[in-house]
Amino acid sequence: MDNPPAAPDVAQVLKHNRALLYRHTAARLALAGGLLAVPYAAHLVAYDAALPAFAIPAAFFVLIFLLLRLRHGSRLKVCEKVLRTYPLEYRTRVSKKGSERKYLGDVHTVRLSVRGQHGAPSLRAVNASTVRRWPAEAEAGGAWFAGDPAFGGVMIVPAGNAMLFLQPAPWAKYEEERAQAGRQRTLLAEQAGISRLLEKEPNIMVGG
Numbered sequence: 001m002d003n004p005p006a007a008p009d010v011a012q013v014l015k016h017n018r019a020l021l022y023r024h025t026a027a028r029l030a031l032a033g034g035l036l037a038v039p040y041a042a043h044l045v046a047y048d049a050a051l052p053a054f055a056i057p058a059a060f061f062v063l064i065f066l067l068l069r070l071r072h073g074s075r076l077k078v079c080e081k082v083l084r085t086y087p088l089e090y091r092t093r094v095s096k097k098g099s100e101r102k103y104l105g106d107v108h109t110v111r112l113s114v115r116g117q118h119g120a121p122s123l124r125a126v127n128a129s130t131v132r133r134w135p136a137e138a139e140a141g142g143a144w145f146a147g148d149p150a151f152g153g154v155m156i157v158p159a160g161n162a163m164l165f166l167q168p169a170p171w172a173k174y175e176e177e178r179a180q181a182g183r184q185r186t187l188l189a190e191q192a193g194i195s196r197l198l199e200k201e202p203n204i205m206v207g208g
């Protein structure tokens with residue numbers, strides 16, 4: 001491939017996405033704390049209506065939803081392992097085939113390929129920092145990939161340092177390829193933590 005852009009600074013990308021995750025977590029904790037304080041504030045001003053009491057279950061809903069997002073949607077640790085295990089390779093074409101809104105964030109179906117090549121597999125992409133926004137810059141200017149398409153990997157969009165965790169979609173479709181991948185590919189996938197399906201399909205949930 002002619003004149004690929006400069007590879008991103010992996011440490012900076014991880015730092016950027018970790019900061020986004022911390023910011024998201026802090027905002028949700030602050031919201032929950034504010035909701036829990038509503039009944040107490042209402043009591044101080046002698047507001048006796050029942051409405052403030054509904055803030056308590058709302059606060060617990062925010063906290064439970066946050067825990068679900070962090071458990072299912074944050075893949076910073078495995079992304080870091082992938083980036084330590086596999087080299088970055090540039091993909092000139094990023095095609096988004098669709099998106100679904102789920103507990104763990106927006107789940108995108110994408111294909112990463114090099115111009116002039118065909119047969120790129122479909123991959124299920126989840127933003128590693130739980131941000132829902134699709135990085136549209138990827139479709140305009142390409143992205144960097146680290147991993148093995150049969151097992152999964154990481155996509156980094158240089159413009160903005162967005163990082164998405166990828167695994168085949170559907171996972172079972174590439175079972176035969178993984179079984180025949182050979183010892184070296186399998187060991188690398190195990191070392192990177194992507195030798196098994198990491199993301200189950202939670203129920204679709206609007207919100208977050």
